Amino acid sequence: MRNVLSKKIVDIEPSGIRKFFDVVSEMPGAISLGVGEPDFDTPYVVREEGIYALEQGKTYYTANAGLKELREEISIYLNRKYGLYYESDKEIVVTVGGSEGIDLALRCMINPGDEVLIPQPCFVSYAPCAIMADATPVYINLKEENEFKLTKEELAASITDKTKILMLAYPSNPTGAIMTKEELEELVPIIIEHDLYVISDEIYSELTYDNKHCSIASLLGMKERTIVINGFSKSFAMTGWRLGYACGPKNIMEQILKLHQFAIMCAPTNSQFAAVEALRNCDDDVDKMVEAYNQRRRFLIHQLKEIGIECFEPYGAFYIFPSIKKFGMSSEEFANRLLQEQKLAVIPGTAFGACGEGFVRISYAYSIENLKVGLDRIKKFIESI
Amino acid sequence: MREKILSLLEKNSRIDIKDVAVMLGVSEVEVANEIAAMEKENIICGYNTIIDWSKTGDEKVIALIEVKVTPQRGLGFDKIAERLYQYDEVTSVYLMSGGFDFTVIVEDKTMKAVAQFVADKLSPLETVLSTSTHFVLKKYKDYGTVLGSTHKDERILITP
Numbered sequence: 001m002r003n004v005l006s007k008k009i010v011d012i013e014p015s016g017i018r019k020f021f022d023v024v025s026e027m028p029g030a031i032s033l034g035v036g037e038p039d040f041d042t043p044y045v046v047r048e049e050g051i052y053a054l055e056q057g058k059t060y061y062t063a064n065a066g067l068k069e070l071r072e073e074i075s076i077y078l079n080r081k082y083g084l085y086y087e088s089d090k091e092i093v094v095t096v097g098g099s100e101g102i103d104l105a106l107r108c109m110i111n112p113g114d115e116v117l118i119p120q121p122c123f124v125s126y127a128p129c130a131i132m133a134d135a136t137p138v139y140i141n142l143k144e145e146n147e148f149k150l151t152k153e154e155l156a157a158s159i160t161d162k163t164k165i166l167m168l169a170y171p172s173n174p175t176g177a178i179m180t181k182e183e184l185e186e187l188v189p190i191i192i193e194h195d196l197y198v199i200s201d202e203i204y205s206e207l208t209y210d211n212k213h214c215s216i217a218s219l220l221g222m223k224e225r226t227i228v229i230n231g232f233s234k235s236f237a238m239t240g241w242r243l244g245y246a247c248g249p250k251n252i253m254e255q256i257l258k259l260h261q262f263a264i265m266c267a268p269t270n271s272q273f274a275a276v277e278a279l280r281n282c283d284d285d286v287d288k289m290v291e292a293y294n295q296r297r298r299f300l301i302h303q304l305k306e307i308g309i310e311c312f313e314p315y316g317a318f319y320i321f322p323s324i325k326k327f328g329m330s331s332e333e334f335a336n337r338l339l340q341e342q343k344l345a346v347i348p349g350t351a352f353g354a355c356g357e358g359f360v361r362i363s364y365a366y367s368i369e370n371l372k373v374g375l376d377r378i379k380k381f382i383e384s385i
Numbered sequence: 386m387r388e389k390i391l392s393l394l395e396k397n398s399r400i401d402i403k404d405v406a407v408m409l410g411v412s413e414v415e416v417a418n419e420i421a422a423m424e425k426e427n428i429i430c431g432y433n434t435i436i437d438w439s440k441t442g443d444e445k446v447i448a449l450i451e452v453k454v455t456p457q458r459g460l461g462f463d464k465i466a467e468r469l470y471q472y473d474e475v476t477s478v479y480l481m482s483g484g485f486d487f488t489v490i491v492e493d494k495t496m497k498a499v500a501q502f503v504a505d506k507l508s509p510l511e512t513v514l515s516t517s518t519h520f521v522l523k524k525y526k527d528y529g530t531v532l533g534s535t536h537k538d539e540r541i542l543i544t545p
Contacts, residue, residue, distance in 0.1 A: 021543040032542040039538065124545045173545075291389070295408035302407045345542055368404065370538075 012131055015124045016351030020335065024345045032345040033374045036173060038237035038318070039365045040292075043278070043285040046236065050274035058269055064261040066094025066245070067272045073279040074245055082205070082215045084228065086247040093257050094245050094267045098203040098231040099125055100260070101246035105199045105227045106133040106165070108255040114164040119150045120353030121174050121321070123201065126167045127353075138163070141355035144323060147312045148175040152186045159190070165197050168216060171204035171316025174352045174361035176297075178316040181214040188219055198226045203244070204317040206235035206286055209294045211315070217247075224249050227256075232271075234317075235286055236278040241271040293318050296364040300371055304362075307379045318365045321349065325358040327385060335360055341384065342377035386411065390419055391428070396529075398432040437524070437532045445492060447521040448499045450507065452487040453514040462486065465512050474502055485517070496520065 024030055041047070065071060071088040078084040086092050095101040102125060106116065110133040118126050119140040127137045140158050142148040150168070170179040191198060198216055205213040217226040231244025246256055300320060301311055311322035324334045331348035338344050349356025364371060389409055393400055402420070406413040423429045438445045454465050462480050469489055470478045477490040489507070493499045503518055524532055 015545065017543060017545045021541075024542050030542065034543040035540050036544040037540060039540070295393075298410050299404065299408050347543065351545075368408070 008132065012128045015128075017124060017347060020345075020347060020351065023336070024339060027339060027343060027345075030339060030343045030345055031370070031373060031377075033362045033364075033366060033371070034345040034347045035363050035365055036319075037239040037365060038234065038289065039367065040237040040289050042236060042238050042241070042274075043282050045281060045285075046238070046274045046278045049277040050241075050270050053270050053273035058273060060269060062094075062266045062269050062272055064266055065089075065092065065257055066267055067269075067276070070094060070272045070276050070279075071245075073276050074247075077279045078215075078228075078230075078247065082213065083218045084215055084223075084247070086228075087250075090250045091253050092245055092247050093253055093260055094243065094272060095231075095260065096244070096264055096267050097233060097242045098201060098229045098244035100264065101227075101229040101231075101244050101256075102126065102199065102201060103129045103132075104256045104259050104263075105229065105246060105248070105252075106130055106135065108252060108259060109165060109197060109227075110135040113162060115160060115162040117155070117158050117163060117166045117196075118353075119154075119167070119169075121148070121172075121349055121356035121359070122167070122169055122352055123173050124352065126169075126201075130167075135165070136162070139353060139355070141353075142175070142177075144312060144359075147314075148172060148177040148321070149179050149183055150187065152190055155187055156190050159194050159196070163194060163196060165199060166191065167199050167201070169201040171202075171208055171213070172314075172319075173204065173317050174319050174347070174349070174356070175321040176314025176317045176319045178208055178211065178213070178314075180211050181219070184214060184216045185219060187216075188222060191225065192221055196225065198222065199229065200226055201229045203229065203231050204234050205230060207290060207293060207318060208316045209290070209297060213316075227252060232275050232278055236275075236282060237289065238271075238275070238278065241268070241274065243267055243271040243275050293364065296366070296368060296371060299368060300362065300364045300375070303371075303375045304378070307375070307382055309378070309382070318363055320362050320364065321356075321359050322362065323359055327382070329385075331357055331360055337385075338378065338381050342381045344374055344377040344381070346378075386415075387419055387423065387428075390416060391423070394420075394429070394432075398434075433528075435528050435530050435532075439524070440533075444494050446494065446496050446499055447524075448491045448493075448503075449519045449521065450489040450491060450503065451481075451485040451517040451519070452489055452507065453485045453516075454487065454510075454512045455514055457512060460512065465510075468510060468512075469507075472502070472506060474499075 071092045074092050075086050075088040106129050112134040114135050115138045116130040116135045118137050119142050130137045140154050200216050217223045217228050227248035229246055232238040309322045311320050314320055331350045335346055335348040347361040349359030393405055402416050403413055406416045466478050474491050474493050476492050479488045481488055491499055
């Protein structure tokens with residue numbers, strides 16, 4: 001019998017998170033500080049709008065690019081929040097989560113052998129998506145002493161004549177790092193000089209705790225070479241609705257739309273109607289969630305410090321990424337022992353790239369009460385080693 | 386700062402001041418001082434506990450009474466309210482807009498006791514024109530808290 005599987009797909013390493021998940025789910029009574037999604041429910045007005053859409057029988061396909069009404073709201077939202085200008089009918093495609101946008105953007109811009117720069121540690125899907133698009137991923141190892149921001153030196157040193165795309169993802173999962181306008185501006189001349197394109201995954205854009213988020217596409221000369229990926233999952237606690245969007249120059253979006261139309265048809269209609277409400281009327285809900293995350297963030301950093309785990313202060317997303325090097329264990333060993341001995345799951349930094357070695361990701365998408373239980377277990381673990 | 390302290394206390398009046406300080410990124414002394422000041426200024430008027438009495442053995446009847454009054458010369462709404470809220474069984478008094486003047490919430494052991502309160506105490510007041518008593522059958526949500534519900538975390542334990 002012939003080999004039925006695609007060699008390209010089989011050769012892709014399975015996600016390190018998946019591996020760890022299997023271990024965690026075998027462990028009865030385990031609790032977790034390992035989730036990558038909000039603990040809040042979607043604001044009720046949004047859920048209700050979804051219910052109403054169902055009641056009204058709005059169960060048909062929408063336009064491939066997404067409901068016109070939603071694209072118009074996205075355009076207004078991106079403008080009022082980040083000063084971005086995208087035409088609702090030519091430059092915005094509504095996708096199934098941000099993840100689809102990342103996949104499509106890469107597939108639409110890559111020719112075999114093109115190099116994609118992927119600063120790590122980063123979200124798990126960038127490298128596999130790049131490989132599936134026949135690109136060669138080139139990793140940039142971000143450094144803790146730079147608070148995991150991408151510096152112009154690191155960028156310049158990784159560019160070859162094959163480099164085409166830079167994956168940029170701030171606020172960052174897993175490090176919680178952000179990049180300010182000034183820091184992003186440092187990168188722009190290099191990007192333009194080498195005629196690079198940027199896929200900017202800004203899914204955590206609303207979850208920042210010091211500066212407001214700056215989109216690299218808002219900087220001079222960058223809009224025409226950037227695909228902005230964003231969505232509803234994190235800002236509006238809408239992960240299960242599977243709704244995101246991609247915005248960029250017309251010529252690229254045209255191809256993205258074509259691929260989206262063949263692969264997906266359209267994003268879930270029900271979710272799209274609900275999302276219109278989220279963009280129109282949920283600023284207060286988002287503010288409340290951001291304040292709660294910020295309180296937990298301060299709490300977690302402070303309590304970890306008390307038990308001897310230092311961490312640079314992250315200003316975005318809902319993760320902290322402390323170093324565990326001083327305990328003389330690898331990330332995986334630390335996470336595995338913490339799970340075996342205290343039944344607490346945190347994610348080994350290596351799940352986000354080899355340079356995550358020596359770190360773990362701890363999520364604060366949990367109530368203070370749950371964080372306390374988790375912290376208590378970390379404390380006991382550290383005292384026992 | 387005050388607003389943030391208050392919204393934390395409103396959700397959990399037993400919250401540790403140390404935690405509040407860490408969560409807001411200020412010193413413990415600062416938080417303690419603000420709370421003391423707000424207690425003094427009657428911004429914080431008390432610390433109550435939300436109890437689902439239906440789960441205890443205690444009998445308890447709650448009635449919401451709509452009261453119409455005629456304010457008399459030299460005796461405005463505030464004075465009337467004062468007469469209403471002095472009774473121990475009265476737990477809340479609100480001045481209302483619309484078809485009646487006051488909402489008076491009364492708690493007592495039995496329906497009979499509440500009826501007696503209305504007949505003997507409330508109605509005979511010379512300013513009270515009429516009352517309309519509504520008994521609470523079941524409480525679902527009180528002070529922003531859904532009674533009896535515990536939110537279960539159903540998220541997958543590990544996600545990217």
